[in-house]
Amino acid sequence: xxxxxxxxVTNGKRVDGRGLDELRPIKIEAGILKNADGSAYLEWGSNxxxxxxxxxxxxxxxxxxxxxxxxxxxxxxxxxxxxxxEHGRSGPxxxxxxxxxxTKEVFENVxxxxxxxxxxxxxxxxxxxxxxxTRAAGITAAAVALASSGxxxxxxxxxxxxxxxxxxxxxxxxxxxxxxxxxxxxxxxxPRNNDVLLLQMDGTLTKDEFAxxxxxxxxxGEHIVALQRAAIGSKYRKE
Amino acid sequence: xxxxxxxxxxxxxxxxxIDNATLEDGKSYATxxxxxxxxxxxxxxxxxxxxxxxxxxxIGIVEDARNGVYTVALNSPFKGLIITRRDSNGxxxxxxxxxxxxxxxxxxxxxxxxxxxxxPRNLHEGKVITVKPSKVLRxxxxxxxMIKLLTEGTKSNIVVGxxxxxxxxGGNVPLAVTAINRxxxxxxxxxxxxxxxxxxxxxx
Numbered sequence: 282x283x284x285x286x287x288x289x290v291t292n293g294k295r296v297d298g299r300g301l302d303e304l305r306p307i308k309i310e311a312g313i314l315k316n317a318d319g320s321a322y323l324e325w326g327s328n329x330x331x332x333x334x335x336x337x338x339x340x341x342x343x344x345x346x347x348x349x350x351x352x353x354x355x356x357x358x359x360x361x362x363x364x365x366x367e368h369g370r371s372g373p374x375x376x377x378x379x380x381x382x383x384t385k386e387v388f389e390n391v392x393x394x395x396x397x398x399x400x401x402x403x404x405x406x407x408x409x410x411x412x413x414x415t416r417a418a419g420i421t422a423a424a425v426a427l428a429s430s431g432x433x434x435x436x437x438x439x440x441x442x443x444x445x446x447x448x449x450x451x452x453x454x455x456x457x458x459x460x461x462x463x464x465x466x467x468x469x470x471x472p473r474n475n476d477v478l479l480l481q482m483d484g485t486l487t488k489d490e491f492a493x494x495x496x497x498x499x500x501x502g503e504h505i506v507a508l509q510r511a512a513i514g515s516k517y518r519k520e
Numbered sequence: 521x522x523x524x525x526x527x528x529x530x531x532x533x534x535x536x537x538i539d540n541a542t543l544e545d546g547k548s549y550a551t552x553x554x555x556x557x558x559x560x561x562x563x564x565x566x567x568x569x570x571x572x573x574x575x576x577x578x579i580g581i582v583e584d585a586r587n588g589v590y591t592v593a594l595n596s597p598f599k600g601l602i603i604t605r606r607d608s609n610g611x612x613x614x615x616x617x618x619x620x621x622x623x624x625x626x627x628x629x630x631x632x633x634x635x636x637x638x639x640p641r642n643l644h645e646g647k648v649i650t651v652k653p654s655k656v657l658r659x660x661x662x663x664x665x666m667i668k669l670l671t672e673g674t675k676s677n678i679v680v681g682x683x684x685x686x687x688x689x690g691g692n693v694p695l696a697v698t699a700i701n702r703x704x705x706x707x708x709x710x711x712x713x714x715x716x717x718x719x720x721x722x723x724x
Contacts, residue, residue, distance in 0.1 A: 319567075324700055337569060337597045339632075350632040393542060393551060396571065399632035400597040428527050431567030431654060433551035436528035465701045473549070513526055513553060517566055517708050 286461050295458070302373075302497050303450045304441070304504060309422065309512035311429040319430020319511065322385040323422035326455060327412035330419055332426040336402035345401070351395035352401050355385035357419055359408040380416045381406075387440070387469045387478040393433040401434060411438055413456035414442050417467050420479070421505060429513050437513075438478055439505040440469035443494035445486060452497050466491075468498045472506050475499060522555040524671030531556055531563070538563045539571065555708075566708060570596055570653035570683045572635050576623045579643070579681030582613050592619060593638060595650055598626075600635040611642040618643040618687055620679055629710045643679065649697060651704055653684040657686070658707040659700060666713065670699055673720030695723050 282466055289296055299305070305326030310428075314320035317333035340346040356461060357380040358373065373381070384406065404427070406419040417440035424437045444454040445464040464484030471478055486494060525531065535578040540563055541548040550556065554565040572578075580592035582598050590613050592600035600607055602621060604610045613619060621637035628634075651670065659680050660667050671678055676691030687697050699716055706712055 339597050346631060371677040397569075397597060398628075428553060429567060431552050431565065431569050431652075433540065433569070434541070435544075435549065435551065437526060471528070510526055515525055517524055517553070 287457065289451070289458055289462060290449050295451065297455060301449055302500070304501050305455065306454045307421075307427055307505065307508050311425050311512045312516055315333060317426075317430075319426040319428075319432065321422045321426035321429065323418055323425070325414065325418040325421070326453075327410060328408070328415055328418045329410040330415065330422050331407045332419070332422045333405045333407075334403065334423070334426040334430045334432070335405075336432065337397040337400035338403075340399060340401035346399045348398055351392070351397035351399075353385050353389050353392065353394070353404065354401055355381045355388070355404040355406070355423075357381045357384055357406045357408070357416070359411060359415070363408045364474050377416075380419070383479055383481065384416065384420055384423065387438055388423065388427065390476075390478050391424075391434045391436050391438055391471055392427065393435065395432060401425075411456070413459035413470045414467070416440070417442050417453075417469070420469050421509065425509050425512050428509075436470055436471040436473045436476075437506070437509055438471045439502055439509060440467060440479060441498050441501050441505060442467040443498050445484065447492060450490060450494055450497060451475065452501055464490075466494055468495065470499065470502055472502055498519050522557040522562075524553070524566075525550040525556045525563075526553050527551050530560075531557075532561065535722060536561055540565050540568060546562060565654045567652070568654040572596070572623050572633075572683075574625060576622055576682040577620065578623060578635075578637070578683045579618065579648070579679060579685040579687055580637075580683070581648070582615050582617045582619060582662050585613055585615050590619075590640075592621070594635070594681075596683050597687050598633045598635055598699075600637045602637045602640050604640075610640060611647070613640065613642060618646065618648055620681065620687070629716050643687050643689070646677070646687050647693050647697070649685055649686050649688070649700065651680075651684050655704045655707050656680055656682055656684060658712070659686070659703050661713070666703065666716070669713065669716060669720065670696060673717075673724070674699070692723070695720070 308324040319334035420440035444462040466482040469479035536548040580594040582593040588604040590602040610624040674692040674696040679687045
Protein backbone atom coordinates (compact mmCIF):
# COMPACT_ATOMS: atom_id res chain seq x y z
CA UNK A 282 0.00 0.00 0.00
CA UNK A 283 1.52 3.29 -1.00
CA UNK A 284 0.06 6.57 0.07
CA UNK A 285 1.25 9.91 -1.14
CA UNK A 286 3.32 11.78 1.39
CA UNK A 287 1.43 14.85 2.59
CA UNK A 288 3.09 18.22 2.44
CA UNK A 289 4.13 18.94 6.01
CA VAL A 290 5.49 22.46 5.59
CA THR A 291 3.90 25.25 3.55
CA ASN A 292 5.36 28.77 3.60
CA GLY A 293 7.21 28.09 6.85
CA LYS A 294 4.05 26.86 8.59
CA ARG A 295 3.25 23.29 9.55
CA VAL A 296 0.03 21.31 9.14
CA ASP A 297 -1.31 22.54 12.46
CA GLY A 298 -0.26 26.14 11.85
CA ARG A 299 2.86 26.08 14.04
CA GLY A 300 6.20 27.53 13.11
CA LEU A 301 9.08 25.09 12.54
CA ASP A 302 10.55 25.48 16.03
CA GLU A 303 7.31 25.95 17.91
CA LEU A 304 6.07 23.61 20.65
CA ARG A 305 2.45 22.59 20.99
CA PRO A 306 0.65 24.10 23.99
CA ILE A 307 1.60 22.26 27.21
CA LYS A 308 -0.31 22.10 30.47
CA ILE A 309 1.00 20.22 33.54
CA GLU A 310 -0.64 19.61 36.90
CA ALA A 311 1.05 17.86 39.81
CA GLY A 312 -0.42 15.85 42.67
CA ILE A 313 -3.82 14.94 41.28
CA LEU A 314 -4.05 11.31 42.44
CA LYS A 315 -4.68 11.00 46.15
CA ASN A 316 -3.57 7.40 46.57
CA ALA A 317 -0.30 7.66 44.67
CA ASP A 318 2.88 8.91 46.35
CA GLY A 319 3.33 11.28 43.44
CA SER A 320 1.30 12.02 40.35
CA ALA A 321 0.97 14.33 37.38
CA TYR A 322 -1.41 15.03 34.54
CA LEU A 323 -0.09 16.47 31.32
CA GLU A 324 -1.69 17.81 28.18
CA TRP A 325 0.76 18.33 25.34
CA GLY A 326 -1.15 19.36 22.25
CA SER A 327 -3.75 16.60 21.96
CA ASN A 328 -1.73 14.18 24.08
CA UNK A 329 -3.30 13.50 27.44
CA UNK A 330 -1.15 11.58 29.90
CA UNK A 331 -1.59 10.53 33.51
CA UNK A 332 1.34 9.43 35.64
CA UNK A 333 1.31 7.78 39.07
CA UNK A 334 4.43 7.09 41.10
CA UNK A 335 4.80 4.74 44.07
CA UNK A 336 7.72 4.02 46.34
CA UNK A 337 10.26 3.47 47.51
CA UNK A 338 8.79 0.19 48.71
CA UNK A 339 10.17 -3.29 49.22
CA UNK A 340 11.01 -4.76 45.82
CA UNK A 341 8.90 -7.71 44.85
CA UNK A 342 9.44 -10.50 43.85
CA UNK A 343 12.46 -10.92 46.06
CA UNK A 344 14.84 -12.11 43.35
CA UNK A 345 14.69 -8.73 41.60
CA UNK A 346 16.00 -6.92 44.70
CA UNK A 347 19.37 -5.26 44.40
CA UNK A 348 21.26 -5.15 47.71
CA UNK A 349 23.14 -2.04 46.60
CA UNK A 350 20.38 0.19 45.27
CA UNK A 351 16.70 0.54 44.51
CA UNK A 352 15.35 -0.63 41.18
CA UNK A 353 13.06 1.39 38.95
CA UNK A 354 10.04 -0.24 37.34
CA UNK A 355 8.26 1.61 34.60
CA UNK A 356 5.07 0.76 32.81
CA UNK A 357 4.10 2.81 29.80
CA UNK A 358 0.69 1.92 28.44
CA UNK A 359 -1.66 3.36 25.90
CA UNK A 360 -5.32 3.19 26.73
CA UNK A 361 -7.25 1.15 24.14
CA UNK A 362 -9.20 4.32 23.26
CA UNK A 363 -6.15 6.57 23.08
CA UNK A 364 -5.49 6.56 19.37
CA UNK A 365 -7.31 6.77 16.07
CA UNK A 366 -5.52 3.69 14.88
CA GLU A 367 -6.49 0.15 15.70
CA HIS A 368 -4.38 -0.99 18.63
CA GLY A 369 -5.79 -4.50 18.52
CA ARG A 370 -5.43 -5.17 22.19
CA SER A 371 -4.58 -3.22 25.25
CA GLY A 372 -1.72 -4.18 27.51
CA PRO A 373 1.95 -4.27 26.71
CA UNK A 374 2.93 -4.73 23.09
CA UNK A 375 6.41 -4.54 21.62
CA UNK A 376 6.33 -0.77 21.37
CA UNK A 377 5.10 -0.27 24.94
CA UNK A 378 7.77 -2.62 26.30
CA UNK A 379 10.46 -0.63 24.50
CA UNK A 380 9.20 2.73 25.71
CA UNK A 381 8.90 1.41 29.27
CA UNK A 382 12.52 0.29 29.11
CA UNK A 383 13.96 3.55 27.80
CA THR A 384 11.88 5.59 30.26
CA LYS A 385 13.11 3.42 33.12
CA GLU A 386 16.70 4.07 32.06
CA VAL A 387 16.10 7.83 31.98
CA PHE A 388 15.01 7.83 35.62
CA GLU A 389 17.64 5.36 36.82
CA ASN A 390 20.11 8.13 36.06
CA VAL A 391 18.45 10.87 38.09
CA UNK A 392 16.94 9.14 41.15
CA UNK A 393 19.29 8.64 44.12
CA UNK A 394 18.77 4.88 44.04
CA UNK A 395 21.69 4.04 46.36
CA UNK A 396 19.75 5.45 49.33
CA UNK A 397 17.16 2.67 49.17
CA UNK A 398 18.78 -0.76 48.81
CA UNK A 399 16.39 -3.63 48.21
CA UNK A 400 13.57 -1.28 47.24
CA UNK A 401 11.65 -0.49 44.09
CA UNK A 402 10.19 2.69 42.67
CA UNK A 403 7.22 2.28 40.36
CA UNK A 404 6.33 4.67 37.56
CA UNK A 405 3.03 4.16 35.76
CA UNK A 406 2.51 6.19 32.60
CA UNK A 407 -0.95 5.94 31.13
CA UNK A 408 -1.60 7.56 27.75
CA UNK A 409 -5.27 8.51 27.62
CA UNK A 410 -5.14 10.26 24.26
CA UNK A 411 -2.23 10.17 21.87
CA UNK A 412 -1.11 12.48 19.12
CA UNK A 413 2.57 11.73 18.54
CA UNK A 414 5.47 12.30 20.89
CA THR A 415 3.95 10.40 23.80
CA ARG A 416 7.26 8.96 25.00
CA ALA A 417 8.67 12.48 25.39
CA ALA A 418 5.47 13.68 27.00
CA GLY A 419 5.43 10.63 29.32
CA ILE A 420 8.98 11.31 30.52
CA THR A 421 8.22 15.00 31.08
CA ALA A 422 5.12 14.15 33.12
CA ALA A 423 6.80 11.34 35.08
CA ALA A 424 9.59 13.72 36.12
CA VAL A 425 7.01 16.07 37.63
CA ALA A 426 5.26 13.19 39.41
CA LEU A 427 8.56 11.92 40.86
CA ALA A 428 9.71 15.36 42.02
CA SER A 429 6.39 16.05 43.72
CA SER A 430 6.49 12.69 45.52
CA GLY A 431 9.61 13.53 47.53
CA UNK A 432 11.71 10.73 46.02
CA UNK A 433 15.24 12.20 46.01
CA UNK A 434 16.44 13.14 42.53
CA UNK A 435 19.49 14.85 41.09
CA UNK A 436 17.48 16.76 38.56
CA UNK A 437 14.08 17.06 36.86
CA UNK A 438 14.51 15.74 33.32
CA UNK A 439 12.40 16.67 30.31
CA UNK A 440 12.05 15.23 26.84
CA UNK A 441 11.09 16.53 23.43
CA UNK A 442 11.33 15.27 19.85
CA UNK A 443 12.90 16.79 16.79
CA UNK A 444 12.21 15.63 13.25
CA UNK A 445 13.00 16.41 9.64
CA UNK A 446 10.89 16.98 6.57
CA UNK A 447 12.96 17.51 3.44
CA UNK A 448 15.17 20.48 4.23
CA UNK A 449 13.26 21.57 7.29
CA UNK A 450 13.89 20.58 10.89
CA UNK A 451 10.68 20.36 12.92
CA UNK A 452 10.34 20.59 16.68
CA UNK A 453 7.85 18.45 18.62
CA UNK A 454 6.26 16.28 15.92
CA UNK A 455 2.57 15.49 16.02
CA UNK A 456 1.12 12.18 14.90
CA UNK A 457 0.91 12.98 11.18
CA UNK A 458 4.43 14.45 11.10
CA UNK A 459 5.77 11.57 13.16
CA UNK A 460 4.42 9.00 10.70
CA UNK A 461 5.40 10.73 7.48
CA UNK A 462 8.53 12.76 8.24
CA UNK A 463 12.02 11.78 7.08
CA UNK A 464 13.47 11.55 10.59
CA UNK A 465 12.31 11.59 14.18
CA UNK A 466 14.61 11.99 17.15
CA UNK A 467 13.24 11.99 20.71
CA UNK A 468 15.73 13.31 23.23
CA UNK A 469 15.59 13.47 27.04
CA UNK A 470 17.79 15.87 28.95
CA UNK A 471 18.67 16.60 32.58
CA PRO A 472 18.67 20.41 32.38
CA ARG A 473 21.22 21.22 35.11
CA ASN A 474 24.22 20.00 33.08
CA ASN A 475 22.32 19.26 29.87
CA ASP A 476 23.15 15.57 30.28
CA VAL A 477 21.50 13.46 27.59
CA LEU A 478 19.45 10.65 29.15
CA LEU A 479 17.68 9.34 26.06
CA LEU A 480 18.52 9.66 22.40
CA GLN A 481 16.73 7.63 19.78
CA MET A 482 16.39 8.19 16.06
CA ASP A 483 14.26 6.96 13.17
CA GLY A 484 15.41 7.94 9.69
CA THR A 485 18.58 9.86 8.94
CA LEU A 486 20.01 13.24 9.84
CA THR A 487 23.27 14.76 8.68
CA LYS A 488 25.82 15.83 11.29
CA ASP A 489 24.83 19.43 10.83
CA GLU A 490 21.10 18.66 11.10
CA PHE A 491 21.74 16.64 14.22
CA ALA A 492 23.57 19.53 15.87
CA UNK A 493 20.86 21.98 14.91
CA UNK A 494 18.18 19.54 16.12
CA UNK A 495 19.82 19.18 19.51
CA UNK A 496 20.09 22.93 19.95
CA UNK A 497 16.41 23.27 18.99
CA UNK A 498 15.54 20.71 21.69
CA UNK A 499 17.68 22.54 24.27
CA UNK A 500 16.01 25.84 23.46
CA UNK A 501 12.53 24.31 23.74
CA GLY A 502 13.66 22.71 26.99
CA GLU A 503 13.88 26.07 28.71
CA HIS A 504 10.15 26.52 28.20
CA ILE A 505 9.28 22.94 29.23
CA VAL A 506 11.43 23.19 32.38
CA ALA A 507 9.67 26.41 33.36
CA LEU A 508 6.29 24.67 33.03
CA GLN A 509 7.46 21.64 35.03
CA ARG A 510 8.78 23.84 37.82
CA ALA A 511 5.60 25.90 37.89
CA ALA A 512 3.53 22.70 38.20
CA ILE A 513 5.56 21.40 41.15
CA GLY A 514 5.90 24.79 42.80
CA SER A 515 2.22 25.74 42.48
CA LYS A 516 1.40 23.35 45.33
CA TYR A 517 3.42 25.52 47.72
CA ARG A 518 2.58 29.04 46.61
CA LYS A 519 0.27 30.98 48.86
CA GLU A 520 -3.22 31.23 47.48
CA UNK B 521 13.99 34.62 53.74
CA UNK B 522 13.86 30.97 52.73
CA UNK B 523 13.38 30.32 49.03
CA UNK B 524 11.53 27.43 47.39
CA UNK B 525 13.96 25.01 45.77
CA UNK B 526 13.26 21.98 43.58
CA UNK B 527 15.37 18.89 42.81
CA UNK B 528 18.54 19.91 40.97
CA UNK B 529 18.64 23.51 42.26
CA UNK B 530 21.98 24.66 43.55
CA UNK B 531 22.00 25.29 47.31
CA UNK B 532 25.58 26.40 47.82
CA UNK B 533 29.00 26.36 46.19
CA UNK B 534 30.31 24.23 49.04
CA UNK B 535 29.40 20.89 50.63
CA UNK B 536 26.55 21.22 53.14
CA UNK B 537 25.61 18.83 55.92
CA ILE B 538 22.01 18.43 54.81
CA ASP B 539 20.05 15.19 54.39
CA ASN B 540 18.23 16.30 51.29
CA ALA B 541 21.23 17.50 49.34
CA THR B 542 23.54 15.81 46.91
CA LEU B 543 27.14 16.72 46.17
CA GLU B 544 28.63 17.23 42.74
CA ASP B 545 32.04 18.80 42.15
CA GLY B 546 32.03 20.11 45.72
CA LYS B 547 28.71 21.91 45.25
CA SER B 548 25.41 21.09 46.97
CA TYR B 549 22.18 20.56 45.09
CA ALA B 550 18.66 19.95 46.40
CA THR B 551 17.14 16.50 45.85
CA UNK B 552 13.55 17.14 46.95
CA UNK B 553 11.26 20.19 46.91
CA UNK B 554 11.92 22.29 49.99
CA UNK B 555 12.56 25.65 51.61
CA UNK B 556 16.21 26.64 51.80
CA UNK B 557 17.54 29.49 53.90
CA UNK B 558 20.81 30.76 52.42
CA UNK B 559 21.93 32.53 55.62
CA UNK B 560 21.19 29.78 58.13
CA UNK B 561 21.94 27.06 55.56
CA UNK B 562 18.86 25.19 56.74
CA UNK B 563 16.67 23.04 54.54
CA UNK B 564 13.04 22.20 55.29
CA UNK B 565 11.72 19.51 52.93
CA UNK B 566 8.23 20.09 51.57
CA UNK B 567 8.03 16.50 50.35
CA UNK B 568 10.26 13.68 51.44
CA UNK B 569 10.54 9.98 52.05
CA UNK B 570 11.23 9.00 55.65
CA UNK B 571 14.79 7.83 56.04
CA UNK B 572 15.40 6.22 59.45
CA UNK B 573 17.82 7.78 61.93
CA UNK B 574 18.93 6.69 65.36
CA UNK B 575 16.68 7.83 68.21
CA UNK B 576 13.68 8.41 65.90
CA UNK B 577 10.45 7.59 67.69
CA UNK B 578 8.33 5.44 65.39
CA ILE B 579 4.96 3.72 65.40
CA GLY B 580 4.52 0.38 63.66
CA ILE B 581 2.26 -2.61 63.38
CA VAL B 582 3.53 -6.02 64.49
CA GLU B 583 3.65 -8.28 61.44
CA ASP B 584 5.29 -11.37 62.81
CA ALA B 585 5.98 -12.65 66.31
CA ARG B 586 8.11 -15.64 67.22
CA ASN B 587 10.20 -16.41 70.29
CA GLY B 588 10.31 -12.82 71.47
CA VAL B 589 11.46 -11.48 68.08
CA TYR B 590 8.93 -9.16 66.47
CA THR B 591 8.90 -7.85 62.92
CA VAL B 592 7.28 -4.43 62.67
CA ALA B 593 5.85 -2.77 59.55
CA LEU B 594 6.72 0.91 59.58
CA ASN B 595 5.02 2.53 56.55
CA SER B 596 8.46 2.40 54.98
CA PRO B 597 10.42 0.04 52.75
CA PHE B 598 12.51 -0.91 55.77
CA LYS B 599 11.32 -3.36 58.42
CA GLY B 600 11.79 -2.92 62.16
CA LEU B 601 12.89 -5.66 64.53
CA ILE B 602 12.12 -5.78 68.26
CA ILE B 603 14.17 -8.37 70.11
CA THR B 604 13.12 -9.10 73.71
CA ARG B 605 14.78 -11.42 76.21
CA ARG B 606 12.81 -14.09 77.95
CA ASP B 607 13.59 -12.59 81.35
CA SER B 608 12.82 -9.01 80.31
CA ASN B 609 9.68 -7.34 81.50
CA GLY B 610 8.80 -5.75 78.15
CA UNK B 611 5.24 -6.04 76.88
CA UNK B 612 3.95 -9.25 75.31
CA UNK B 613 3.14 -8.34 71.71
CA UNK B 614 0.85 -10.05 69.24
CA UNK B 615 0.50 -9.85 65.49
CA UNK B 616 -1.59 -6.76 64.66
CA UNK B 617 -0.60 -4.78 67.75
CA UNK B 618 0.26 -1.13 67.29
CA UNK B 619 3.55 -0.39 68.97
CA UNK B 620 5.54 2.76 69.68
CA UNK B 621 9.29 2.32 69.74
CA UNK B 622 12.67 4.02 69.36
CA UNK B 623 15.18 3.31 66.58
CA UNK B 624 18.32 2.04 68.30
CA UNK B 625 20.31 1.37 65.15
CA UNK B 626 20.02 1.19 61.40
CA UNK B 627 21.67 -2.04 60.36
CA UNK B 628 22.70 -3.15 56.95
CA UNK B 629 22.00 -6.85 56.65
CA UNK B 630 23.32 -8.83 53.70
CA UNK B 631 20.58 -7.74 51.35
CA UNK B 632 18.58 -5.01 53.06
CA UNK B 633 18.39 -2.38 55.77
CA UNK B 634 16.89 -3.41 59.10
CA UNK B 635 15.98 -1.14 62.00
CA UNK B 636 16.63 -2.39 65.50
CA UNK B 637 13.89 -1.00 67.73
CA UNK B 638 14.00 -0.71 71.51
CA UNK B 639 11.74 0.32 74.37
CA PRO B 640 8.50 -0.91 72.78
CA ARG B 641 5.22 0.36 74.16
CA ASN B 642 2.00 -1.37 73.20
CA LEU B 643 -0.64 1.14 72.11
CA HIS B 644 -3.93 -0.55 72.86
CA GLU B 645 -6.97 0.12 70.68
CA GLY B 646 -7.16 3.63 69.24
CA LYS B 647 -7.13 4.78 65.62
CA VAL B 648 -4.12 4.71 63.32
CA ILE B 649 -3.75 7.14 60.42
CA THR B 650 -0.83 7.74 58.09
CA VAL B 651 0.50 11.18 57.23
CA LYS B 652 3.29 12.36 54.96
CA PRO B 653 6.61 11.93 56.81
CA SER B 654 7.64 15.44 55.69
CA LYS B 655 4.70 16.89 57.67
CA VAL B 656 5.43 15.11 60.94
CA LEU B 657 7.53 17.93 62.36
CA ARG B 658 4.74 20.40 61.56
CA UNK B 659 2.18 18.23 63.37
CA UNK B 660 4.40 18.15 66.44
CA UNK B 661 5.28 21.84 66.13
CA UNK B 662 8.13 23.87 67.53
CA UNK B 663 8.69 22.78 71.16
CA UNK B 664 5.59 20.53 70.88
CA UNK B 665 3.22 23.50 70.54
CA MET B 666 1.03 22.05 67.81
CA ILE B 667 0.61 18.61 69.37
CA LYS B 668 -0.25 20.24 72.71
CA LEU B 669 -2.85 22.36 70.97
CA LEU B 670 -4.32 19.24 69.39
CA THR B 671 -4.45 17.19 72.58
CA GLU B 672 -5.99 20.05 74.54
CA GLY B 673 -8.49 20.91 71.82
CA THR B 674 -9.69 17.35 71.23
CA LYS B 675 -9.00 15.74 74.63
CA SER B 676 -7.48 12.87 72.66
CA ASN B 677 -4.33 10.98 73.36
CA ILE B 678 -2.16 11.49 70.26
CA VAL B 679 1.20 9.87 69.49
CA VAL B 680 3.09 10.83 66.33
CA GLY B 681 5.79 8.59 64.85
CA UNK B 682 8.57 10.08 62.75
CA UNK B 683 7.71 7.51 60.09
CA UNK B 684 4.35 9.14 59.43
CA UNK B 685 2.05 6.95 61.50
CA UNK B 686 -0.20 8.75 63.99
CA UNK B 687 -2.11 7.01 66.77
CA UNK B 688 -5.17 8.66 68.29
CA UNK B 689 -7.28 7.42 71.18
CA GLY B 690 -10.12 8.87 73.22
CA GLY B 691 -11.66 12.34 73.08
CA ASN B 692 -12.91 13.69 69.78
CA VAL B 693 -11.12 11.39 67.31
CA PRO B 694 -12.85 12.64 64.13
CA LEU B 695 -11.94 16.23 65.01
CA ALA B 696 -8.33 15.24 65.65
CA VAL B 697 -8.17 13.50 62.25
CA THR B 698 -9.65 16.54 60.48
CA ALA B 699 -7.20 18.85 62.24
CA ILE B 700 -4.20 16.68 61.36
CA ASN B 701 -5.28 16.47 57.72
CA ARG B 702 -5.61 20.25 57.67
CA UNK B 703 -2.12 20.68 59.13
CA UNK B 704 -0.82 18.39 56.37
CA UNK B 705 -2.57 20.34 53.62
CA UNK B 706 -1.57 23.78 54.87
CA UNK B 707 1.81 23.00 56.43
CA UNK B 708 3.64 25.55 54.28
CA UNK B 709 1.17 28.46 54.72
CA UNK B 710 1.98 30.96 57.48
CA UNK B 711 -0.44 31.44 60.37
CA UNK B 712 -1.34 27.77 60.67
CA UNK B 713 -1.36 27.66 64.48
CA UNK B 714 -4.01 30.41 64.68
CA UNK B 715 -6.19 28.70 62.11
CA UNK B 716 -6.01 25.37 63.94
CA UNK B 717 -6.76 27.10 67.26
CA UNK B 718 -9.87 28.73 65.78
CA UNK B 719 -10.93 25.49 64.15
CA UNK B 720 -10.64 23.53 67.40
CA UNK B 721 -12.48 26.21 69.37
CA UNK B 722 -15.31 26.43 66.87
CA UNK B 723 -15.83 22.67 66.89
CA UNK B 724 -16.23 22.47 70.63
